[in-house]
Every structure is written in structure tokens, then in C-alpha cells.
Amino acid sequence: MKLTKLLASAALAVGLATTAFADGHEKTKVGFVYVGPIGDGGWTYQHDQGRLAVEAEFGDAVETVFQESVPEGPDAERVMTQMALSGADIIFTTSFGYMDATNNVAAKFPDIKFEHATGYKRLHDNVSTYDARFYEGRAVLGHIAGNMTETNKIGYIASFPIPEVIQGINSAYLHASKVNPDVEMVVIWAYTWFDPAKEADAAKAMIEQGVDVIMQHTDSTAPQAAAQEANANGGRVFTFGQASDMAAFGPKPRIASIIDDWSPYYIKRVGQLMDGTYEQTASWGGMPEGEVVIGEITDEVPASVKAEALAMVEAISNGTYHPFTGPITKQDGTVFLAEGEVATDVQLVTMDFYVEGITGDIPN
Template sequence: MKKTHKAAILSVALACAHPFALADKPKVGFVYVGPVGDHGWTYQHHAGRDALEQAGYETSYVESVPEGADAERVIRQLASTGHDLIFTTSFGYMDPTNKIAQAFPDVKFEHATGYKRESDNVSSYNIRFYEGRYVTGKMAGELTKSNKLGYVGAFPIPEVVRGINAAILGARSVNPDAEIHVVWVNSWFDPGKEADAAKTLIDQGVDVIMQHTDSAAPMQTAEQRGVWAIGQASDMHEFGPNAQVSAIVNSWGPYYLERAKAVENGTWKQNDVWGGFSSDMLRMGQYGEKVPAGVVKMAEDTVEMIKSGAIHPFDGPIKDQSGTVQIPAGQHADDGLLLGMDWYVEGVVGQLPQ
């Protein structure tokens, strides 16, 4: 994660109260792994917080909180200062969230992208990003001239591996010669490392850049180097008006409103939500002006087929890199397999870090 001085972490706006918040509405806190201006992952969570503010809820947030001891301390601080509902918005916050939840049973906690719910006051929520990556993979497969796609990865956890696999499966569904190269930066937000990773991939002959990191640096690099790119979490068209093919856009606001209302009405219950295109938690961003109309039409049709269940990004037969069938013909990956995915499919170049 981006290194941030502890004093700075705790000094970030903890009191962003809406001036018209009602006394009987819950106070809602957010913990962000990146800065609100990352124009990617945290930017969209912050837009969801803004939706709560507009609805009259009092909110606060702490940005750029590293995963680990700092996260535990910040979550505890929010829980002990009158927050009724706390959203922790990064995978590495999972264990700290569950630990603090046990100490504050009257506070409701919601953890993004995790899978542990160790007490009744913890819920988890996520978006099926892999659906969007399959769609953009198909677009990349049509657009590439080198048959080399690039992927800037954050950490080799199942969520990121799942996205890489979905992207190449989409690409190979229209272009069997496509392959995908991955550079890991071991950070969610580090514009310098992300830009360097994109440059390395382009130097290797990649002509479409994808990413599962949070800054717009890969998009900006693609714009500078004259190749295509896919936006991550937010629409990044302004950073690459010639480069952006499209973007995978996360929509958290409706979920945040729903859960805050549930606390307010006394109907909040533990849940585990994993929404995608069909729930409108995921949508496609702006299509680039230079993307052929036929490719845009293919993407739109694919989104509709995913919504209807006509196709699943992980429809079998699917083989791993060794040629072993992991998902047989006539089947698709269930949620358990997807959540624990720790292997590459055929078409990914290189070995998965252990």
C-alpha cells in the first residue's frame, strides 16, 4: 500500500458531517486503502459515501490506510467514536474488521471483497469484476495486432488471479492466438510502479494494457505510448482519450444506501453480497471513440448475455496452464472455485507467484 505517516492517517477528515443529517440516522464510517483522488477504486467508494451524504446521513472517512496494524487501529477508532455502521473497503482489512467487530457487538461492520464473517455484526460485499474483465478481454482480443495483452496486477490473490483468467478467456473466445503477460507491483496504489509496469509490458510488444491496480497511471502510459488500455474501477477516459477501450466501473452507492437504511430501520442482518452486471453494481464505462462499432456491439451483447445467464465467463471446458481440465465441458465455475482461484488458465504467460 502507499506509505502514509501514522499522524497523517489519523488527521484525515474524520468529521465530514452532512449539515442536514438527522439525529436518528446512523453515523457511517469508511476506511479507504487509497486516497480519495486515486480516480479508481477508492474514488468510487468515496462516490458511494457522497450518495449517503446527499441522503442526509452523517459520514466520516479515513483514507490511505495500510492493511495491517494501522487498519485495526483506525477501525477501532471509528467504532469507539459513535459510528453505527462501518465500511472497510479493502481485502486486507478482513481480519482487522472481524477482530474489532467482536469487541463492538452493537456496531455493524461491512467488509468489501472478503469472505470471513466471524460474528453476527459483520457482513461482506463484493462485485463480480470478472464479468467485466471477460467483456473487456473479448474487446482486447479483437483489437490486438500483436496478440499480446498486458496486465498490471496488484497482489496474487484469488480476486486478481480470477480477473486475469477472465480477461484471457474472453480474449481467446474471439482470438485463440491471444496471450496475456502479467507484471505484479505488490501494491494497490503506487502510480510510479504501475506506470513502470505498463512500460515494461509495452516494451515486450503488448498493445492492450489492463490493470487491477487503483491509479490511472497505466492508462496515462498507454496514452503516451499509443496503445489501447482498459480502465479499472472508474471511467478513466479523461486520462486516455485515445487509449481507453472502455472501463470496468464499480457502483457502490445503492448498496451503501440500502445498508444504511437497514441500520436506521432496525432491519440490518448479516449477509454476503456478490453482485455483477445483473444487479447494476457493475457497468461498462465509456467506449473509446476509436473503437470500431462492431467491437462495441459485441461488448454490449456480451454484457446482456451475462446478465441473462446465457453465458458465464468461466464456462467449461477450461484447462489450466498444464493442460489439466479444471472446469469440464457443460459446467461453469461455482462461487467456491472462483473465490479460491489460485491457478492460471491456458494463455497466461509465466508462473503465478507463490
């Protein structure tokens, strides 16, 4: 069964390669490898919106191809290899766990550009990395969450214990606790990017513990649905869209969202490849670059809280505020940042601790 699947994929890849030249001129072929389905309503959906934006921007000058629901591991390496053999000029690999596979395949195809999302390994000249400063959006959501909770318990469904996720937990808690010193953060590690059943179970467990505001760093809309069900049974639970707007669950439980807009980056990089200005980079954009966006804040949120949240968005966007500004103390009581000190990027990308006030341990 697996062999048949692989042969079918290879045949499809070859077929796609030939269409790139069917109209008499060479197109730039752009590939995308996705960890989830494009209909996940979250992370992968938003990356695919970026792919569509590339098509809209460059029209017939480009051809895009994608493979969805590719597990992290050997399968990813096979898919990337097939995509490279099909004639791709640049391949975007859109999950942290694709890091080693991306570099392994890039070594075999030095003339193809590879771009790895949220990773840090650039072992070859043809590998670039890109990420978004999600912690900026988490700060805004944390501010809203701290104001909205009545139980003083906010929840965070975490995927894997990597710096990107830990940054988000800390940023959300810091800003929730600033407006509500009594707030408690309940963290459940799901050990998945996309698993609706696990995500729903995590949300339900939180609600049973008295959590009334839920954030997530996982990709499906299952936590939104779990909260919606709780509210239908007399509950009062709020959620935030993750990676994409998830507006279908508004105005409640979803009261705002953190949206990853990859379109500006994808258009820029493909454009640079086409005009000959492309260079290896390590990109980390955020609100100023339009890559981290806060979706509509619904009327469930008081006008004053909404105004404060939007003011924070403006301050982060214009560079007058950084979410990790001291004083900040680590969970173990040591100083992370002194009064007025701003975290460096190195400190952020190596973050492996909770801030003071969060209970529990970060799993290894």
C-alpha cells in the same frame, strides 16, 4: 510525529461524533476506511462516490465520515477503532488487506456493524462481507482486447495473487483468446493496490515487450498516462479504465472501462440498518445488480466489436451467459470445467491457477 497525528485524528473523531446529535435528533453515522486517496481516479474514488450517494439518498438522516490512505495492517486497526469510538453505527472497510483488522475491531464493538469489501472472513455476528463480480467485466474487456491487439500481446497489471485478481486474469484471457487464438497474456505482479510509480513502470515494461493493449487490477491512472505518452511518441497502445471510468484518457488510449458502482449496495445496507431489516450477509453482486458496469466504449473500437461487447454485457446481465462456462482447462492440462459446465461460486472464490494458454507461474 505519529503520536501527534493520532491525537489529532482522535480529536477529529470526537468532534464528528458530537455533530451527529447537534440538530436534536440522532443520525445514523456511516464510516468508510479507504486504502488509497479519494482522488486516485480508481478504486477509492469509486467507493467515495458510493459514500456521497448515501448522503444524497438519506440527507440529514445520516452523517458520513471517512479516512483515506490507510495502510493495510496495524494502522487500519487503529483507524477503525477510532471510528468506532467516534460513534459510527456502521463501518465499511474497503480493501482486501483489512480483513483481519476488521474482525479484530468488530470483536471489541459488538453493537457496531462492520462490512468488509472483497473479504471472506465473518468471524463475528456483526461482520458482513461484500464483493463485486469483477470477472464479468474482465470478460467484456478481454473480448475487446483480443480484437484490438495487433501484436497479439495483451498485458495485465496485477496487484496481489488472490482469487479475485486471478479470476480477472483468467476471464480476460479466455475471452481474448476466443476471438484471437494467437493472443498472449503478459502478467506483471505489482504487489500493490495503489502505487503510481510501480504501476507506470509495469505499463512501460509491457509496452517495451510489445504489448499493445493493457488491463490492470491496480488503482491509479498511471498506466493510462504511460500509454498516452507512448502514443504521443508514435505508439499504438490501448488501455481500459479500472474501477472508475478514467474517461479523461479517452477516446485513446482508454477505449472502455470496468466501473465498480458501489452506490446500490451502500444505499441498500444503510437503509436496512435504518429501518431495522439489517442482517449479516455475504454479498457478491455483479452486472445484474448494477455493481459492475462497462463504461463508454469509444469509437477507436470497431462498431462490430462494440456491438459484440454490449451483447455480452446484456447476456451476463440477464443470466444467459456466465464468463466461466466450459470447456475450460487449467494451465497444467487438467480439466477445470467440462463442456457446458458453469463454475460454482466456491470454485471461483478458491481459484488459484491460470487457465491453459497463460504462461508463467502465480507467485505465492
